[in-house]
Amino acid sequence: MKEGPDIAQIGALIGDPARANMLSALMAGKALTATELAETAGITPQTASTHLARLEAGGLITQRKQGRHRYFTLSDETAGRMLEGIMGFAAGRGHLRSQPGPRDPALRKARVCYDHLAGDFGVRMLDSLVSQGAVSTDGENLALTAAGEMQLKNLGIDVSGLRALRRPLCRACLDWSERRTHLAGSLGKALLVHFLEKGWARRAPGSRTVNFSPEGERRFLQMFPLRLT
Incomplete structure (x- = not known):
């Protein structure tokens, strides 16, 4: 059976x-x-x-x-993470519906994955948060540290309110284009909303692409630097 x-x-x-x-x-x-x-x-x-x-x-x-x-x-988010994982599996084995076009670089740079930031910028954001000690990682388990909570509160993000939600605060989501992890969960959503509300970025109509303005990109890269190793 x-x-x-x-x-x-x-x-x-x-x-x-x-x-x-x-x-x-x-x-x-x-x-x-x-x-x-x-x-x-x-x-x-x-x-x-x-x-x-x-x-x-x-x-x-x-x-x-x-x-x-x-x-x-x-x-829910679980369905979104499953689909993003399948997309990554398909892309990694060459199962593409079409050849990359003009929109492809923008989609790979920054896009929406259900309700959080994905693509190169999404992966960079998580890498930077980990290197800054704002997020701790143990394999696929992510956790916001005390230093990270203070950092986010300074941005005006209500971390206590996010913790009160039934949804996990931090979740690892496999990025289909970068083949690495980006930040999902209620914190991932809150950060994307923050970028949009600040006017750093805009959603492209009819697409998952997130377009950062030159000033928004400068601020994003300043907020999430990467340490060279």
Whole structure:
């Protein structure tokens, strides 16, 4: 008798090209309508509804109703981390949907992974926090130190409020383009929100790309320096 979790069901849900495209679109962290997801997947709204129902039943997405409209998002951070990991596995073995284009360098530099910063800047941020002693690491386990908490409070980030959330404060997330770890969890989200609210960066419409302004990039690199070894 076969025992343990049934990964075949999840694999079948993600393996369909239309559903894979819809899940990739939801990795940007924004709630999208069924019509928007149908356009992303290149299918009819009726077909999209069937796919969305299967994804929701499988626990990968959830829906929110607002008036007459329904919006879909990934179910939680766990779903986002799983998809980012699969993207990394696929990219590392050459399974790319298209050759790199003009948008590819920007996407690799800084992008949204569910609700936190990923790409080169996301990995750099975590590396710098670790080298500064703000975050301690034990394998895949990350923890904010007392020095790190003080540093973040000076930025105006309510660390106590983040600790009160049911979501973990710090989480390691494997970056698909850098093949290394970036910072997820409620702290990863709070830092991305901080950059956007300060005007250092903007979300690119219809993309996961995060574009830093020249001044925003200067401040980011100043805040998260890397020590040469």
